[in-house]
Amino acid sequence: MTVAFHRLAFRQDGDEWIVGRVDSGDFVAVPEEGVLAIRLLQDGLDVEQVRARLLHETGADLDVADFVGDLAEAGLVAGIGGRPVPSPPPLRPTLPRLRPRHLRWALHPALHLALLVPIGAGAGCLALRPEIFPGWRAAFFTGHGAAVLLTWAAIAWLTTGLHELAHLVTARAAGVPARITLGTRLQFLVAQTDVSGVWPAPRRVRVTVYLSGIAVDLALCGAALTWTFFAGPGPVATWLTLVLTLRLAAQLLVFTRTDLYFLLQDATGCRDLYGDGAAYVRDLLSFRRRTRLATLPPRERRAVRLYAAVQGAGTLACLAFAALVTLPLVVTLLARSIQSLLHAADPAAVAEAIVVLALVLVPDVLWARAWWGRHGPRVRRWTALARAALPRLARPFRSVRR
Template sequence: MTVTFHELGVRHDGDEWIVGRVDSGDFVAVPEEGLRVIRLLQDGMDREQARTHLLAETGADLDVADFVADLVAAGLVAGVAGRPVPSPPPVRPSLPWLRPRHLGWALHPVAHLALLVPIATGVACLVARPSIFPAWEAALWTDHTAVVLLTWAAVLWLATGLHELGHLVTARAAGVPARIALGTRLQFLVAQTDVSGVWVAPRRVRVTVYLSGTVLDLAVCGLALTWAYFAGPHPLATWVVLIQVVRVAAQLLVFMRTDLYFLLQDLTGCRNLYGDGGVYLRGLLRGRRGTLAGLPPRERTVVRLYAALQSTGTLACLAFAVLVTLPLVLTVLLQSVRHLVRAESLPAMAEAVVVLALIILPDVVWARAWWRRHGDRLRRLARRLRTGRARP
């Protein structure tokens, strides 16, 4: 039976090859013999012919039928014996009118050097006059809480949009149909760009895509510091600097899948550092120590080290949410409710409503994004629990 594939990208990775679909972000690692079988099938051979040819060519006797079944499960096969095979649909790209041919400049070294100019200028201004770095109190430029929160939300989401646009533009320049969506990392609501298809691109391109958002954050921060140096303090510059510093610092939390996590994963040569770390930790909790047996020795060492960071970082982050963030949010929430109940004028009532909305709405969006990601798993767990109770 003949086998047809979706359009596949290929990249050499150590002793294996990464093969997959750039349009959907589905990839597998195969040995040299596996890649040769794929090439033979793409040339029109059926499975038995490919097996016989590989045996004569290399002496390797590969069970091509099982191999093809694995490729079908991975979503790489379009059809078998002329019949279409169900597979994941291509990623629906954000801003589809942005074409790779329009964005080649985003991967050019000159563009990267140009972004270093505002960063270096901002650092120079900060060194020359450290007082231009704003204190948190400077962000409270008015007594109206609603205005402060609205300013914070506006600057934050504009900065977030620019950050994600950096990922999207560089990924699209590499031919990857990137998509921007809201998601969650632990207790945080985040915007994130799916650039999975970049995995078969050269390392220089992958690193550029991973770092593009953070570098843009630093460039904007540098511009704001330069503004403050030459024009004096301004509430907008204050907000931009503080928000960008927090955003860049958040990328250092590599126990979550931040931009710098993907850079770390790539530089260490690991293929699923976060997932393998989670498997290792769950195995330890269940008393199993051989969960990383399928990984190369060097990768096992990296995963163990990362798992220690992953567990401590996650626990610290959740503890901070419970002990600091939650009490603070509840305090502001209760104060806003009291202000709403006791409001003596329409402006005071409107301000209290705006503050409540700005506190509650992100949590509602977070809950929706979290449920979209984890809801099916919880429903399956609930069905298993119900089935267990129903047994006599």
């Protein structure tokens, strides 16, 4: 029985190898014998021949048939015995006409040094005159709340686009078909760039892809501070500084898988720091004696244990903030806007109420849609299980006919 694989990429990672598909972002960690088995299968040997070859050359009696089954479940196998195997389709990239040959410059060290110029200039200006950093009251340049919110939203989405475009460009330069989508991180609506295919790339390339968005944010913020230092405060520089400062601060929320999270995961050598941390927290809450840590390599256990503590505390803090601050604020804004629509006679007040409603409701609708796209199948499964269980639960309480 011969096996056909999709186009695979390989990278040695400690005692194991990262193997997977760049086009779909599906990767697994396999031992040295597993890599040898894959290469022999790619050379045309069948399953039994590969098993015998491994036993003869390495002394390892690998169940190649089960191994191939695991690879098929991971989406790496294209066909077995001449029959196609269902597998995830390639990722549909954003801006597919951008080719790696067009974007090689994005990975050049000269560009990285160039970005340090505005970053260093901004830091130097701020050190010389700390008062150039605008206070948050500077954002309220008018008494019309709609104008403030509209300006904030416009600059926030514009800079978010540049941030994600930096990830897309650097990933595409590395040959990764990155895709920009909307997603959710707890109560936050976020733009995200899927760069899963960068796993087999060298560490310098991976770090460049992870930090490219932050580098662009820092460069823009540094340029805005430098402008304020030499030309005085202006509305654009003020808003850029405030919006980008808030975004850079949000990168510290590593428990929501920010860019710094992926850098942390790479630095600790963990394969799925977020998933392993969440599983460890669930194990602790369910009082299981054998936790997820027992299945992890020793070098990952300490990192997962520390991350799980941050993950649990950070998640609770974010949800508490949403319940105690964000939700009351949103309800207040909605109530005031609806009241203005119903009772205001001034067309300007009505227009302002409509703008506020749109700026509050549209992100919430987009968040709900992104959340359902990610969690909807799981909710439907839970609903189906609940519906199936209800008749059995209600059976003992049914009246008996006589």
